[in-house]
Every structure is written in C-alpha cells, then in structure tokens.
Amino acid sequence: MMHYRLLLATTICALLIHAHSSHHGTPPFYRITKPGSADTSYVFGTLHLLEGGFVDTMKTVMSALRSSDEVVGELVLDSSSTSDAMQAIFSGPRLDSLLTEEQYHAVSKVVKSYVHLPLMVLDHTEPVVIYTMILAGMYQKEHPENHKTGVPMDLFFEQEAQRLGKKVIGLESAEGQEQLLDSIPMDEQIADLMELVSNPKKAMKDMNTMLADYRTGNIERILDDPSFGSLSSNERGALIDDRNKNWTDTLPTLMTGHRLFIAVGAGHLPGKNGLLEGLKKEGFQVTPVPPN
Numbered sequence: 001m002m003h004y005r006l007l008l009a010t011t012i013c014a015l016l017i018h019a020h021s022s023h024h025g026t027p028p029f030y031r032i033t034k035p036g037s038a039d040t041s042y043v044f045g046t047l048h049l050l051e052g053g054f055v056d057t058m059k060t061v062m063s064a065l066r067s068s069d070e071v072v073g074e075l076v077l078d079s080s081s082t083s084d085a086m087q088a089i090f091s092g093p094r095l096d097s098l099l100t101e102e103q104y105h106a107v108s109k110v111v112k113s114y115v116h117l118p119l120m121v122l123d124h125t126e127p128v129v130i131y132t133m134i135l136a137g138m139y140q141k142e143h144p145e146n147h148k149t150g151v152p153m154d155l156f157f158e159q160e161a162q163r164l165g166k167k168v169i170g171l172e173s174a175e176g177q178e179q180l181l182d183s184i185p186m187d188e189q190i191a192d193l194m195e196l197v198s199n200p201k202k203a204m205k206d207m208n209t210m211l212a213d214y215r216t217g218n219i220e221r222i223l224d225d226p227s228f229g230s231l232s233s234n235e236r237g238a239l240i241d242d243r244n245k246n247w248t249d250t251l252p253t254l255m256t257g258h259r260l261f262i263a264v265g266a267g268h269l270p271g272k273n274g275l276l277e278g279l280k281k282e283g284f285q286v287t288p289v290p291p292n
Contacts, residue, residue: 026215026216026217026290026291026292027044027045027047027054027055027214027215027217027266027291028043028044028045028214028217028219028288029042029043029044029045029060029061029288029289029290029291030042030043030044030269030276030286030289031285031286031289032255032260032262032279032284032286033284033285033287034255034283034284034285035285039255039256039257039258040259041068041255041258041259041260041261041262042061042064042068042260042261042289043262043263043264043269043275043279043286044061044064044157044261044262044263044291045214045219045264045265045266045268045269046153046154046263046264046265046266047153047211047214047265047266048152048153048154048265049135049136049152049207049211050152050153050214051148051149051150051151051152051153051156052149052151052152052155052156052157052159052160053148053149054153055153055157055291056156058291058292059292060289060290060291060292061291061292065157065160065161065164065261066164067259068161068166068260068261069166069167069258069259069260070161070166070167070168070254070258070259070260070261071157071158071160071161071166071167071168071169071260071261071262071263072168072169072170072171072251072254072260072261072262072263072264073154073157073158073168073169073171073262073263074154074170074171074172074177074264074265075170075171075172075173075174075177076168076169076170077154077155077158090122090124090125090126090129091124092125092126093124094123095107095119095122095123095124095125095127095130096123098127098186098190099190103194106194106197106198107119107130107193107194110134110196110197110200111130111133111134113137113141114133114134114137114138114140114141114200115130115133115134115137116137126182126189127186127189127190127192127193128184128189128192128193129181130193131189131192131196134196134197134200135196135203135207138200138203138207139204142204153263154263157261157263161261169254171246171247171250171264172243180238180239183238183239214266217288219266219267219269219270220270220271240267240273241273243268244268244273244274244275247264247268247275247278248275248278248279248281248282251279252279252282252284255284
C-alpha cells in the first residue's frame, strides 16, 4: 500500500517531510472556469514528498498564485489546531505494547538509519506516522542533493499566500485529518510498517516510480496503483471519495466571486469520483495548463 500511504500522508504528515527535486516536468495543473463568470481559478495537484523548490520557478503556477484572491489547501498548516492534532498523533499507545520484541528491534534499526532518532523518542507515535517518517528519510538519504529548504510544497503555497497578504482557507480541519489517520486499523498500520521495514529497497523503487509518474503529470497511474485495490470500499470511500465529494460541494461557493488557487494532493484529482470530474458535474470547465 506504498502509494496509498504517501497520498494519505497529507497536511499533518507533510510537515514531517523534507524533499526536493530539480526535475520539474509537468505536474498536474488545471484552469477552472464557468460560463457566465469572469472569475478564473486554478487547481494544482501536490505531492507531499516534494518541496516548494519544485514549483517556485514554474512561471504559470506562480502567476496563478499571485493573481488569486485566496489560496485553498487541504488544511491550514500553520494553524494552532495543527499543533494540537500533531501532538495527538504523537500520543498513541506505546509501540512496545503493539509490536513483538522482534518487530520492535527491526523498526528501531530502520528508524535509526533513516530518521536518525532512537525509537524510544517516538515510542508513543502511531505506526502510520513512523511509516511516513521512514519514507521521508529514505528519500532524503537516496537523494541528498535534492534536500534544500525543508518546506513541503503544500506549506510553501500557504506561506507564499500569507507573504502576499492573501487569505488561506483549509478544506478540512486538523482534527479531521487526525481522525483520518486514526481510521486506519491498527493491525493494518503495523502490517504496512513491517512490510516497509522488511523491504526498504522495494519501497524506494516504488517511491521513485510514483515520483516519476507525478513529474510527467501521469496522475492516473498513481490512482490506479494496485495498493488502492487493497482498500475496502468503506475505507476508500472515507479516505478518498467522500473527501472529494465534500470538497466538490464546498469549492463552488468559495469560487463564487473569487479567484482561487487550490492546492490538494494529486491523487484526489483523477478518476470518476475525483475532484476534477466533480467540478465538471457542477458546471465548471476544467482545462489542463502547462505549469511552466
């Protein structure tokens, strides 16, 4: 469930991720218009492993950001509520009560290698968060030349908005993001963590494949990854489809009389239940735009 975990690790976990790429490519970027309205909004599909340095020289993207009235993300990452939610996900059951002694030793070894912390420091951290931290550390270790500012692109867009004096709007609350992480059954979290720990080379290969798909704008391949098929219909509904529906219900009102720059995870955009199709059903025209 490698790709699914990266896409789920939005917002709260994005604050833990520091990675950068100098290979810009053509990530997903769309113009959103509606007949009879002079307002133009834009949607950019983010990938939380990448830094703001991936997009800060994309002229069309940055122009859209600067010309917007408001910037919309999955969550207002600088809010005080984010700190409260992050504290909650670091206050789970003790790992040594969830893992066998052998599992704990294996996780400890990998955390020390990639996160550079003794596992006891993270002993009350949910396994899904440790999973995300290991992935981030793996990418940094394999691509040290790409580690620059340590500001994930989602946070970069919000910081730029604030620097320009623009309002930042979150589609979800920090508490809602925390509940999404908590909705993953603990046995599934542990199984995924142990799979990562036992085969980090495969995970790195999968991660590079996903990043390559993102850079070329091939987000359908990310969504079609077999890991999504391992979700139950209820899980996929709660974690992906229901959120897309909620955002589709919210965005038209926000776009009325406003030009928005919307930055959400790329995995939420494609597919019959994706955000782009949802906006089309609401009467909007969705046009791909070269980001550079």
